[in-house]
Amino acid sequence: MRSLVEVEGLNLRIGERWILKNVNFKVYEGEIFTILGGSGSGKTTITKCIVGLYKPTSGKVRVFGKDVSALSQMELDEVRKNIGYLFQGAALFDSLRVWENVVFYHLEHYRMGESELRSLASRYLNLVGLSEEELDLYPSELSGGMKKRVGIARAIATEPRLLIYDEPTSGLDPITSRLIDELIVSLREKTGSTAIVVSHDLVSAFSISDRILMLREGEVLQIGTREEMLNSSLPFVKEFIKKGLGDFQKTGAG
Numbered sequence: 001m002r003s004l005v006e007v008e009g010l011n012l013r014i015g016e017r018w019i020l021k022n023v024n025f026k027v028y029e030g031e032i033f034t035i036l037g038g039s040g041s042g043k044t045t046i047t048k049c050i051v052g053l054y055k056p057t058s059g060k061v062r063v064f065g066k067d068v069s070a071l072s073q074m075e076l077d078e079v080r081k082n083i084g085y086l087f088q089g090a091a092l093f094d095s096l097r098v099w100e101n102v103v104f105y106h107l108e109h110y111r112m113g114e115s116e117l118r119s120l121a122s123r124y125l126n127l128v129g130l131s132e133e134e135l136d137l138y139p140s141e142l143s144g145g146m147k148k149r150v151g152i153a154r155a156i157a158t159e160p161r162l163l164i165y166d167e168p169t170s171g172l173d174p175i176t177s178r179l180i181d182e183l184i185v186s187l188r189e190k191t192g193s194t195a196i197v198v199s200h201d202l203v204s205a206f207s208i209s210d211r212i213l214m215l216r217e218g219e220v221l222q223i224g225t226r227e228e229m230l231n232s233s234l235p236f237v238k239e240f241i242k243k244g245l246g247d248f249q250k251t252g253a254g
């Protein structure tokens, strides 16, 4: 199997603190790979290393076969063009309309007319279950779930090989969360892209992932399939899963 992302012996120190400690994993082409862990465990930081926003203190991060920290700005831009990134909290531009948010990359990089851009935006909005009616709205006029969808539409609008979703279901009700899960799975079918999902939503992780990485305080505890994680013999992993799925059962969703 071909891997799109290879992380080897990744250590990251910020100030006096070691945020990531000897992190190793690979993400294979076509899979949905979830990074699971508590708040502050380093999940977002790993994705920032993947897109070259943080440079490893030591170790290597290879994306599409290229060592991210050894690239020129132009080469890094090319790698980033092939990565769609749903930022934690969706991070839409409040002063821009929905369509401008979705085709933001095209607005910045290509000379395309407004009608062409709007129809491109519609196409991606349709893929995430929104319609032309949303094109001219501002982010403040959208619900939390719609904002996530617009963020996802923006992430897929460059037709990237790799999609990174940082907390795609946080702040959403259980039903909307499951719809976003279905969207992530269906986009993998439709676009053939590979996905890294950052989450502390156990239900989501266990319904969509091919493999799961469990992170604690910057260290990888275990990587495995859903079954392997459910049968983990590590006390922390067992407890984390039991708590997360227990909360789910209590909400009565699903």
Ligand SMILES: Nc1ncnc2c1ncn2[C@@H]1O[C@H](COP(=O)(O)OP(=O)(O)OP(=O)(O)O)[C@@H](O)[C@H]1O
Pocket (backbone or CB within 6 Å): 014, 019, 037, 038, 039, 040, 041, 042, 043, 044, 045, 046, 088, 200
């Ligand atoms: N630029 C920075 N400067 C200082 N500390 C940082 C910086 N970026 C991240 N950290 C620290 O690194 C740790 C991991 O942060 P990170 O955002 O990766 O956590 P996370 O697992 O994504 O958490 P959450 O689930 O809350 O989003 C935190 O303790 C955070 O304070």
Ligand SMILES: [Mg+2]
Pocket (backbone or CB within 6 Å): 043, 044, 045, 088, 166
């Ligand atoms: Mg985070």
